Amino acid sequence: MPEFHSLAPTPLCHLLGCRHPLILAGMGGVARAELAAAVSGFGGFGFLGMVREPLALIEREVAQVRRLTDQPFGVNLIPAGTARALLRSQVDLSIALGVTAVELFWDVDEWAIDRLRGAGITVVHQVGSARDALHAQAAGAHAVIAQGVEAGGHVWGRQPLVSLLDEVLGCVSIPVAAAGGLADGHDVGRVLAQGAQAAVLGTALMATTESFAHGVHKERLVSGKASDTLLTEDFHINWPPHAAVRVLPNAVTRGERGDPFTSAPQVIGEEEGRPIYLFSTDSPLRSMTGALETMALYAGKGIDRITAIVPAAERLQGILEGAAAHLRLVGDAAQPLASPVCYAAEVQHRERAPVVAALQALLADERAWVQQLFACRAQTPDAALRQRCGALLQVQTKACGLLVRCLRGLDAQPDPAQSRPATELQVPWQALMDLRPGLMQQWRVVASQLDGSDALACTEMMRLHEAAMA
Numbered sequence: 001m002p003e004f005h006s007l008a009p010t011p012l013c014h015l016l017g018c019r020h021p022l023i024l025a026g027m028g029g030v031a032r033a034e035l036a037a038a039v040s041g042f043g044g045f046g047f048l049g050m051v052r053e054p055l056a057l058i059e060r061e062v063a064q065v066r067r068l069t070d071q072p073f074g075v076n077l078i079p080a081g082t083a084r085a086l087l088r089s090q091v092d093l094s095i096a097l098g099v100t101a102v103e104l105f106w107d108v109d110e111w112a113i114d115r116l117r118g119a120g121i122t123v124v125h126q127v128g129s130a131r132d133a134l135h136a137q138a139a140g141a142h143a144v145i146a147q148g149v150e151a152g153g154h155v156w157g158r159q160p161l162v163s164l165l166d167e168v169l170g171c172v173s174i175p176v177a178a179a180g181g182l183a184d185g186h187d188v189g190r191v192l193a194q195g196a197q198a199a200v201l202g203t204a205l206m207a208t209t210e211s212f213a214h215g216v217h218k219e220r221l222v223s224g225k226a227s228d229t230l231l232t233e234d235f236h237i238n239w240p241p242h243a244a245v246r247v248l249p250n251a252v253t254r255g256e257r258g259d260p261f262t263s264a265p266q267v268i269g270e271e272e273g274r275p276i277y278l279f280s281t282d283s284p285l286r287s288m289t290g291a292l293e294t295m296a297l298y299a300g301k302g303i304d305r306i307t308a309i310v311p312a313a314e315r316l317q318g319i320l321e322g323a324a325a326h327l328r329l330v331g332d333a334a335q336p337l338a339s340p341v342c343y344a345a346e347v348q349h350r351e352r353a354p355v356v357a358a359l360q361a362l363l364a365d366e367r368a369w370v371q372q373l374f375a376c377r378a379q380t381p382d383a384a385l386r387q388r389c390g391a392l393l394q395v396q397t398k399a400c401g402l403l404v405r406c407l408r409g410l411d412a413q414p415d416p417a418q419s420r421p422a423t424e425l426q427v428p429w430q431a432l433m434d435l436r437p438g439l440m441q442q443w444r445v446v447a448s449q450l451d452g453s454d455a456l457a458c459t460e461m462m463r464l465h466e467a468a469m470a
């Protein structure tokens with residue numbers, strides 16, 4: 001394949017052992033062996049969606065992927081949505097089967113991360129906030145996926161992907177992938193240009209011939225619109241309370257099937273002898289019969305760009321080419337629109353160097369603060385101090401996001417070389433507060449070197465810092 005039709009592998013690709021920065025979301029029920037093998041066989045990375053699945057099924061699916069491809073793949077588990085004993089045996093089985101990676105989601109489960117990492121498995125954690133990204137990193141995750149509110153299925157955070165991604169990129173030093181509403185090459189090119197090391201695709205790969213979703217669900221993805229999708233807690237059986245899902249509307253979301261929280265249990269379908277309950281989180285699968293339209297019709301906000309059910313490799317190839325074209329355009333746009341003989345690019349680069357350096361230094365300091373505050377908040381028994389740490393953490397994760405955005409506006413990315421090891425950061429609270437004037441001075445310098453809306457945003461960020469530290 002000519003290079004201009006492809007995407008360069010990222011460090012996250014090297015970690016996972018895949019060629020393309022395209023990851024199949026570990027969708028429960030939907031991402032079975034056929035789909036995971038198609039994605040990994042293409043050169044992306046497939047996660048089998050194995051939440052709450054019995055061990056025999058996990059073993060069968062893993063063996064089936066191995067029959068279909070010799071490329072690496074992983075397993076997705078959800079500790080918070082799984083009975084403890086089953087989760088422990090799922091983790092042990094994933095280790096025994098020697099899968100390359102395990103993707104975890106929802107609450108950060110330190111035991112699971114530690115056990116998997118200790119056994120040499122790459123741990124990728126999907127998160128919905130910068131704070132959870134920090135928690136996953138501190139617990140030992142090798143990479144995180146920032147899930148924006150546009151995502152289909154269970155949605156943890158409420159932030160749009162574009163701002164969440166900046167904050168997570170600003171706060172953690174491990175690779176970051178992006179998820180939520182990504183369905184074509186433009187979407188993927190955009191998050192890669194923003195600094196993500198891979199795009200995670202759920203809905204776009206559910207709408208393929210290999211996915212295990214029922215045809216009824218796939219047809220709704222083709223005909224549905226992003227503006228129709230909604231976040232609801234109506235589909236809640238099998239999950240911890242207050243877990244919202246993004247779905248297409250149906251009789252349940254229109255309230256035509258009664259109150260999801262007080263109605264008596266009602267069976268609406270069946271899967272190989274297993275009853276499917278009304279208001280459960282089960283989505284219609286190939287193996288199910290019954291009132292399929294009344295089940296959870298998960299869909300992300302990228303569905304406007306899904307116009308047909310196609311083989312996974314065809315969808316991925318289109319996305320790869322579209323993303324490569326988008327990145328070329330972005331790269332071209334960064335070139336000066338001037339005569340090549342006037343060396344405008346070099347001049348511009350030299351002029352920007354001081355502000356880029358100031359932004360990088362401030363980002364490294366803000367990131368160090370964020371990590372220190374996170375550790376302080378987790379360790380202190382003092383409730384008032386925990387609250388102060390939390391308030392500051394909220395401002396400073398946003399500050400990291402803003403600095404990443406300012407850097408990108410100057411065609412720069414956060415410099416990983418400037419991040420500091422966590423051990424240097426264990427300063428007591430008072431010492432941290434003593435560093436405050438220096439930090440504010442750095443913000444003043446950065447704000448004075450920037451123009452327009454970035455300068456205004458930095459001034460506002462200084463005000464927020466002062467208010468949170470007061």
Ligand SMILES: Cc1cc2nc3c(=O)[nH]c(=O)nc-3n(C[C@H](O)[C@H](O)[C@H](O)COP(=O)(O)O)c2cc1C
Pocket residue numbers: 025026027028029030049050051076077078104105126147150151152153154179180181182200201202203204206283298299300301302
């Ligand atoms: C049908 C469906 C099932 C999902 N099941 C899971 C799951 O079991 N585990 C998980 O970590 N995420 C699950 N998700 C969320 C995905 O990991 C991912 O965040 C989401 O698909 C990304 O948004 P997109 O669907 O717009 O691409 C699911 C998503 C969908 C659409």
